Amino acid sequence: MAIPVIEQAKAQAQVLVPLIKALREELGSERANALVRRTLGEHFRKLGREAWQRYGAQSAEDKMERTWKGFAVGDALKYEVLKKSPDAFELNVTECQYARFYQELGEPELGFLFVCSQDDTFFEGYKGVRLRRTQTIMQGASHCDFRFRLAQEKSQP
Numbered sequence: 001m002a003i004p005v006i007e008q009a010k011a012q013a014q015v016l017v018p019l020i021k022a023l024r025e026e027l028g029s030e031r032a033n034a035l036v037r038r039t040l041g042e043h044f045r046k047l048g049r050e051a052w053q054r055y056g057a058q059s060a061e062d063k064m065e066r067t068w069k070g071f072a073v074g075d076a077l078k079y080e081v082l083k084k085s086p087d088a089f090e091l092n093v094t095e096c097q098y099a100r101f102y103q104e105l106g107e108p109e110l111g112f113l114f115v116c117s118q119d120d121t122f123f124e125g126y127k128g129v130r131l132r133r134t135q136t137i138m139q140g141a142s143h144c145d146f147r148f149r150l151a152q153e154k155s156q157p
Contacts, residue, residue, distance in 0.1 A: 004073040004074035004076065005070065005071050005073065005076065006073070006074050006076035006097050006098060006101075007074065009098055009101070009114070009115060010101055012114070013101070013102070013105065013110075013114065016036075016110070016114055017105065017107055017110055020032060020033075020036055020110060020113070020114075023035065023036070033113060036113060036114070037113070037117060040114065040118055040121075041118065041121040042121075044118040044121040044122040044125075045121045045122065045124050045125050046125065047122060047125065048121070048122040048123055048124060048125020048126055049125035050125070051063075051067060051070075051125070051126075052125055052126045052127060055067075059086065060086070060089075060126075060127075060128065060129065060150040060151070061084050061085060061086060061088075061089050061150060063126070064084075064089040064126075064129070064148060064150070065081070065084065065089070067126075068081075068091065074097075075097065076096075076097045076098065077093050077095065077096055077097065077098075078093070078094050078095035079091050079092060079093045079094060080092055080094060085150075086150065087149065087150055087151075088147070088148065088149055088150060089146075089148040089150060090146065090147045090148065091146050092143045092144065092145055092146070093137065093143055093144035093146065094143050095137075096136075096137040096138065096144065098111060098115045098116075098138070099111060099136070099137040099138040102114075102115070102138065103138075108138050108139070108140075111138050112136065112138045112139055115138065116136045116138050116139075116144075119131060119133065119146075123148070127151070128150060128151025129148055129149070129150055129151070130148065130149045131146065131147070131148055132147040132148075132149075133145055133146050133147065
């Protein structure tokens with residue numbers, strides 16, 4: 001049985017939060033944050049590529065829908081799909097247990113660094129998918145606005 005993503009994030013926070021605090025003391029916040037973004041970015045980019053391949057020949061919009069269901073397992077997210085088409089997948093996250101967890105820790109800025117800022121790199125692994133998001137619950141907004149543009153995969157001869 002796979003561990004829900006929200007539970008993975010909570011377990012990772014036990015190590016990442018004290019580590020980034022120590023790195024910030026040694027390197028300063030800007031350099032420490034850049035190091036974390038770069039290092040975690042490679043990890044999340046790889047996870048994105050693997051997920052895209054795992055979902056196989058499904059359409060891009062079906063892959064996106066499946067991805068969001070995976071992120072939401074264990075009531076981690078409540079969201080509403082606004083548009084699902086061959087060229088777009090748009091949704092608003094209205095409740096986020098990731099944000100609630102980091103807010104309870106008193107570390108929403110680190111939650112944004114570890115979770116939200118990795119969305120871009122994760123979806124870089126999705127062929128032809130481009131993300132635009134202007135706000136997050138983690139940063140105090142009422143909802144997260146995910147707007148994906150989808151390029152159709154061309155069939156291989």
